[in-house]
Amino acid sequence: MSTITESVEVGVPVTDAYNQWTQFETFPRFMEGVEQVRQLDDTHMHWVTKVGGVTREFDATIVEQIPDQCVSWRSDAGPDHSGKVTFDKVDARTTRVTAKMNIDPEGFVENVADKLGVLDRRVKGDLKRFKEFIEERGGRETGAWRGSVESTTEQSTAQGPSTRAGKPGAGIRPGEPGVSGLVPDDPDSGGLSPKTDPRPPL
Template sequence: MSTITESVDVHVPVSRVYNQWTQFETFPMFMEGVDEVRQVDDTHMHWVTSIGGVSREFDATITEQHPDERVAWKSTSGPAHAGVITFHRLNDGTTRVTAQMDIDPDGFAEKAADKLGVLDRRVKGDMHRFKEFIEQHGFETGGWRGDVPPPGSIA
């Protein structure tokens, strides 16, 4: 299992950055290798990705989500992975977005990509493309402000 951590400072207020991140179906616009994300309901998504010419489909569940703070998920099918995106207000107009992911590559292409640092570079590129996307748009394309408590917590 590999852990990837990447941060980027976005010159947009935290609520707008968070709102955009919750628009999962826009991920293919700035994430390399993400062909489609379909949000099934508030906490379930279906992904179609490709890496090294290999296409994969998997489902993921949001395990925790708090507006302007964090979105955590884990895969429920396909390649094993989990992660959290955190949002840190640096000032009124700047937000630090940090992605931390644990990935267990599945198959030869993914394992080779991991060993060669392709996955690290892809996440870094995705974060920078997200920064450009939200900064250039000047506004978020939508937002979901619901709260998903962590598993086992009392709501």
């Protein structure tokens, strides 16, 4: 198992950077080698990756999530890896995003001599592309999940509304604890937007 740590400063407020990262199904748009991420429920995902011509599928569990602070996960089976992404406010318009990955290189890179070096460059590139992705949108995240996941020794418990990619607005009630000011948009769309946000729905 090897540990890789990389950081990038993103020119958006911490809430926008964090909100975008909670939309796991958008990961293939900026993560190299990630073919698909499917959100199964608030704490479980199914990944499809392709590295060195080899396709792998595995499930992962969100083990801790604190709004505007961090997201942590671990694989359930398949390639052995876990990670934690933290979000630190630099100023009102800048956020430092730090990814700390614990990865088994043998499980992710096939037939490459410098496996750790390849993964290190990949994580660095993913953060750079995330920066470009959110900044090019002017900080307008594609969605948000403002609930929390509290880590325990046995399992993680999700608290808050189910608003991740693929199931926007499920279970939302205005004023519900953990909603953090999110209210339904057009009832037909099932979307969400902050109550004070004048921007049109995406």
